[in-house]
Amino acid sequence: MIRRLFFSICLLGILSSCVSKKNISYFQGLNQVHELHPDNNLEIQPDDVLTIRVSAPEQEAALPFNLTKSVGSMAGGASVANVELETYLVANDGTIQFPVLGKVVVEGYTNQELSLKMKELLEVYVQDPIVNVRILNFQISVLGEVRSPGTFSIQDDHISLSKALGLAGDIPLSGDRTNVLVMRQDNNKIVHEYLDLTNPEILESPFYNLQQNDVVYIDPNGPKRQTAGYLGTASTYLSIFSVIISLVILLTN
Structure with a gap:
């Protein structure tokens, strides 16, 4: 009877450890999707922090448009002064104050679109200008049931949900892949999906391509939530019954 009971408990543990592919495989049936939306580049918003670098064949002509600041650092015990570009904080009205040009509307533009706009505005002062725009405060947070939760600074001008999960070490088997929460701020409101x-x-959802300060949260799946409870999953019961059986064997011998 003890051997039958032990066999049944082992069988229960094996069955409880089986995970259906349907619950863990990403993008099932992808061959049935015929049209995918490209990555949406970020649009500049108020409170964004930008760097704008202007270069030209005659670099001296571009100097007035590249404001710099001195940043101190330590190297070999000595203080070293490094020069960095000044940053531009986007005001609540969606503008920045740019040298010579004055107030420039930047809200709603992507990096590439603003680069082209600034190029057109600067052609009056600089021949063949090249403008590079970058958003410095592009960060996303990935929390919950991932291997390396945290807040990540993004160097590119776009990032998809799958890439963000890659930065966080992906979702372990204990995470719920079918109910991933994405939250973002939109005009002083929190929207989510x-x-x-x-x-x-x-792939067709507007929340698949993340924006500044988006938060991704992965909920634990059912077995993981049960593990956090008082008795836990079938593996916990298996451990308890194994101890009981061992005691029974010792007492009956």
Whole structure:
């Protein structure tokens, strides 16, 4: 009877450890999706911090448009002064104050669009200008049931949900892939959407491509939540019954 009971408990533990592919595989049925939306580049918003670098064949002509600041650092015990570009904080009205040009509307433009706009404005003063725009405060947070939760600074001008999960070490088997929460701020409101990573249709969601300060939260799955409870999952019961059986064997011998 003890051997049958032990066999049943082992079988229960094996069955409880089986995970369906349907619950863990990303983008199932992707071959049925015929049209994918490209990555949406970020649009500049109020409170964004920008760097704008202007260069030209005659570099001296571009100097007035590249404000710099001195930043001190230590090297070999000595203080070293480094020169960095000044940053531009986007005001609440969506503008920045740029040298010579004055107030420039930047809200709603992507990096590339603003680069082209600034190029057109600067052609009056500089021949063949080249303008590079970068958003410095592009950060996203990935929290919950991931291997390396945290806040990540993004160097590119766009990042998808799958890339963000890659930065966080991906979702372990204990995470719920079918109910991923993405939260973002939109005009002083918090908007959100739940995405199912096993469904390729999320590629068409506006929340799949993340924006500044988006928060991604992965909920633990059912077995993980149960583990956090008082008795835990079947593996916990297996451990308890194993101890009981061992005691029974010792007492009956």
